Amino acid sequence: MQGHRLHWWQTRWFVVAVVIATVIPLLWPTIPPLVDLPGHIGRYRVQLDGPAYPWLADWYDFRWSMIGNLGIDLLIEPLAPIVGLELAVKLIVMAIPALTVSGLLWIAREVHGRIPATALFALPLAYGYPFQFGFVNFALSMALALNLFALWLRMGRLGAVRLRAVLFVPLSCALWVCHTFGWGVLGILAFSAEMIRQHDLRKDRQSGHWLQSWIRAGIGCLPLALPFAMMVLWRSGDHVTGNTMDWFNWRAKVGWVIMVLRDRWMAFDLASVTVLFVILLKGVRDERVEYSRNLLLSALFLSAIFVLLPRIVFGSAYADMRLAPFALAIALIALRPKRGLSFRGASTLAAFGLAFFGVRLAGTTVSYWLYARDYDRTLAALDHVPQGARLLTMVGRSCRDDWASTRLEHAAGLALERRLAYANDQWSMAGGQLLTVRYTPAGRFAHDPSQLVTDRRCRGEWWRPLKVSLAFLPRQAFDYVWLINPPPVEAAFLTGLTPVWRSGRDRLYRIDDRTPAAVVLDPVLLPPPRPRFMQRPS
Known part of the structure; x- marks a missing residue:
């Protein structure tokens, strides 16, 4: 560098100003719109308040x-x-x-x-x-x-x-x-x-x-x-899971x-x-x-x-x-x-x-700011979810890896954080993080990626088509179904579900009829459980 005089971009005031400016995008959103973050926030709620709410211990096992x-x-x-x-x-x-x-x-x-x-x-x-x-x-x-x-x-x-x-x-x-x-x-x-x-x-x-x-x-x-x-x-440790591949x-x-x-x-x-x-x-x-x-x-x-x-x-x-x-x-x-x-x-x-x-x-x-608007609109559904509800969340996505995601893939975590409701988006991999899912009545809908649904089977992915999820969901294990940006689905798959809230394509349903949907689907349409090595702890 020439001489000994500091140029404007080398001064302390400039560095301080740039560091402060860096946080500007995060000032407005209540929840930073990062894909996995809502899921982590749900885990933090169990971490902080799990002992105060007995039903959380029925759903999740949290161990330091x-x-x-x-x-x-x-x-x-x-x-x-x-x-x-x-x-x-x-x-x-x-x-x-x-x-x-x-x-x-x-x-x-x-x-x-x-x-x-x-x-x-x-x-x-x-x-x-x-x-x-x-x-x-x-x-x-x-x-x-x-x-x-x-x-x-x-x-x-x-x-x-x-x-x-x-x-x-x-x-x-x-x-x-x-x-x-x-x-x-x-x-x-x-x-x-x-x-x-x-x-x-x-x-x-x-x-x-x-x-x-x-x-x-x-x-x-x-x-x-x-x-x-x-x-x-x-x-x-014997409890540690997860492959390298x-x-x-x-x-x-x-x-x-x-x-x-x-x-x-x-x-x-x-x-x-x-x-x-x-x-x-x-x-x-x-x-x-x-x-x-x-x-x-x-x-x-x-x-x-x-x-x-x-x-x-x-x-x-x-x-x-x-x-x-x-x-x-x-x-x-x-x-x-x-x-x-x-x-x-x-x-x-x-x-x-x-x-x-x-x-x-x-x-x-x-x-x-645009993501924050989507969050505010979608999370309004939680005003209609009772505390402690057994909530099954289904977030629509496409088989194609769209450049811009909705950032709502783990909105269920905010239901867990705000309403202490069940969240089926939690990662469950022993040794990878502190929380594992133990809610066995949920079966294959217990944890991530059961919250992601599509309009058809996606090659190489474990996401279920929405029709399959609705047809095979264990209604005895849940009280509400929350559909976020779902693909189109016939009314027959929603039999026994009572609408509680809607905004755009998003829907919240109460499960009033515990019998399975009156639709016959070939069982092979239901994918096997996701292998543990596919989990994604941060």
């Missing part, structure tokens, strides 16, 4: 255990009694993109000495597709991992290596408890940074073999290793890269991703821009892990997808102008980066 997926589950314990559960969750979720942005900018400053103009292009990835999906414990752990990596770099730069070794033992354990993925990424970033540092020290000494840099880097990262033992204890699905991996900014408008999101790759290309073809060796190696390591990761790890789906936006973000902040770039050129690039961030932020704000 030491697993690498407890970020928000732990944070709501002190916060929810003060501000209420929904606001507590909202405040924590609002902190995630803010922490992600602060972490990226802090890393860029530690590595480059100043925040390069190109770093601003990475900021919209704070609202990347994994965050939109509602993998909140994962997203929180990644945001914390970025800031901890910046702290790791800073303490290394200041020569506080011994203090860092002591401090990062408990910090790495806390990060693992938040979500194991964040701890793993911190280890990768720290190891790559230590490799470069040890390599430079070896060159200064003009002695030693390159292999020594690897060994010394590994030794330097030992303070991060204690969670390995915690991982072994967690995954070796679907390796090297190249079509899916290419899709995850293209969809790193996926939200609502496909053309807008794809155009934004194109901008990011154009900026990355500048580091290869533009003589005025270069890559930091430190962060380039980190980005390459993350990219290699992304390629090697299967789609499903320990039963948790979309494992590789979650890493894509962070590998891209690290690659973007690795860019920096060479000394030959004039202030005017750097300032123009920063202005473009800030404009890109502002446009993406405005788009996300509008998108979330």
Whole structure:
């Protein structure tokens, strides 16, 4: 960077302003419109108030255990009694993109000495597709991992290596408890940074073999290793389920890269991703821009892990997808102008980066406002659901993976949270999270993905057609049926169901006739139970 004067995008006030601005899209919605989040909120209600309502114990088994997926589950314990559960969750979720942005900018400053103009292009990835999906414990752990990596770099730069070794033992354990993925990424970033540092020290000494840099880097990262033992204890228990599978699905991996900014408008999101790759290309073809060796190696390591990761790890789906936006973000902040770039050129690039961030932020704000309207309209049905009702929720979706989802796939979780009603959208995978479903009368309608229904059988999916669900639902086990954006269905399938509420295509029915629907369907139309390895805990 030229001279010693800070440019406007490198000042503290600018960083503070950008971090604050990052939360704007989440200010209006009462419930952050993230796909899986309502389901998690339902689990939090059982966690907080389960003992006070005996029927919850009949439906769900909630047990505390030491697993690498407890970020928000732990944070709501002190916060929810003060501000209420929904606001507590909202405040924590609002902190995630803010922490992600602060972490990226802090890393860029530690590595480059100043925040390069190109770093601003990475900021919209704070609202990347994994965050939109509602993998909140994962997203929180990644945001914390970025800031901890910046702290790791800073303490290394200041020569506080011994203090860092002591401090990062408990910090790495806390990060693992938040979500194991964040701890793993911190280890990768720290190891790559230590490799470069040890390599430079070896060159200064003009002695030693390159292999020594690897060994010394590994030794330097030992303070991060204690969670390995915690991982072994967690995954070796008899109660733990979940397979690891679907390796090297190249079509899916290419899709995850293209969809790193996926939200609502496909053309807008794809155009934004194109901008990011154009900026990355500048580091290869533009003589005025270069890559930091430190962060380039980190980005390459993350990219290699992304390629090697299967789609499903320990039963948790979309494992590789979650890493894509962070590998891209690290690659973007690795860019920096060479000394030959004039202030005017750097300032123009920063202005473009800030404009890109502002446009993406405005788009996300509008998108979330529209989702919030859908939430308010749909959740009005809960005013007609008695407390403790045995509610079966069915949310319509298409076989095609539409770019914009309704974000209502786990609306049943909010019925559990607000009305203490049964929610058939909960994930049930022992060892993957704290809650499992025990309501046996519900049969194949007990847990996720029984809440998703379609107009026809979808190839390769476990969703049921709405007609099949209505025909085979165990009416003795439920009191109400909540249809959200359902596909068309003949009136015969609704025999014995009394309409209670409607809004657009959404319907709430009370089950008055416990006999099955007077429709004969071939039993083979009913799919087998979903294998446990297909569950998707966040």
